[in-house]
Amino acid sequence: MAHEQPVLTSLGYLVLKAGVHFHQKVEDVLGELGLNGRQVLVLTFLAEDDVLSQLELSRRLALDPTIVVGLLDDLQGRGLLERHRDPADRRRHLLELTDEGRKLQAEATTAMRRAEDEYFEPLSPAQREDTRAAMLEVMRSRLPWLAPRPT
C-alpha cells in the first residue's frame, strides 16, 4: 500500500544509500593498503595543501581535534607525515607529508579511482560527467574546500 512516490527510490535515499555503499567499498579497497578512508583523507588534504596545522585539518575533516591527535600519531608512527612546531606560534603543529606519505597517497588515489570506475560502471561516460556536475553543484556551498581558495 501507499506507493504514490516510494521513498526507497527517491533521489535523496538513493544518494544516501549509494554514498554509504560506495564508502564501504572504498574502505575495503584502502584496507589492502593498510589504510582507512579517514587516514587517506588526511594524506590527501596534506598532498593538496602542502602544510596545515592540526586545527585547520580538524576543520577540514569536520572532526574533533581530540580525535585528530590519535589519527596523526598513527600516521606519523608509520613515517607518512611529520609534525613541526610553527616557529611563528610555538603552540601550533605544522603537518607535512614525508616522501613515503606522498607515495602512499598516490597509490591510494589510484586504488580509489579504480574502485570508482567499477562502482559507476553501469553509467555511460556522459552520464557520469552529468551526475558529477550535478553533485558538485549540490555540494559547492556545503564543502568548504570546494569554494575558491582564500589562501
Place this chain on the structure above:
Amino acid sequence: MAHEQPVLTSLGYLVLKAGVHFHQKVEDVLGELGLNGRQVLVLTFLAEDDVLSQLELSRRLALDPTIVVGLLDDLQGRGLLERHRDPADRRRHLLELTDEGRKLQAEATTAMRRAEDEYFEPLSPAQREDTRAAMLEVMRSRLPWLAPRPT
C-alpha cells in the same frame, strides 16, 4: 601539487560525501519526530510489504539480527508495530505496523521529502530526475528490494 584529477571532486567522493551529509540532515529532521533513520526504514519496509519476519527484515536492513531485536523492542514499546507468532512456523515473529505506526511512517515520509527538496534545491527538476535515474541504475543490482518483486 598533484592536481591532475583531484580526488575531492571526483564523482565517487562527491556521492560519498553528499550521502553522508544528507544522511545527517535526515537524522536531524526525523529527530523532531522522535525517530532516527533506521527506525523509519523499519517502518517503511513494513508499510510497503505489510508483513515481514525479523530475519527478512534483518536482511533488508543489512543489519545483524541481534541488533534488530532492540530496535523492534523500542518501536513495539511505543505501539508502532506488533509481533505475532507465525502459526505456520512458531519460531518466526511476523511484524506488522499498527495504525499509529502507519501514521507516523507517513509523517516521516513527508518530512524526508521536504528535506530532500531543500537539499537538492540547487538542481533543476530535469537535473534531479536525470540524477535520480542514474543513481537508480547504479543501485539496481545492489539493493535487493529494487529488483522485481519475487512474490
Place this chain on the structure above:
DNA sequence: TATTGTTATACTCTATAACTATA
C-alpha cells in the same frame, strides 16, 4: 541437527572535560 529469535559480554568509537604549553 538446523533455524529464529534472544541475551550477555567484550570491543571500538566518540564526546566531554580537564590539563600543558604557549600566546
Place this chain on the structure above:
DNA sequence: TATAGTTATAGAGTATAACAATA
C-alpha cells in the same frame, strides 16, 4: 585570559558467542 594540542574517562553502538524454543 584565550588558544593549540594532548590525555583520560565515560557512554553509545556493535560484533561475537552462547542460549531457548521450535522445526
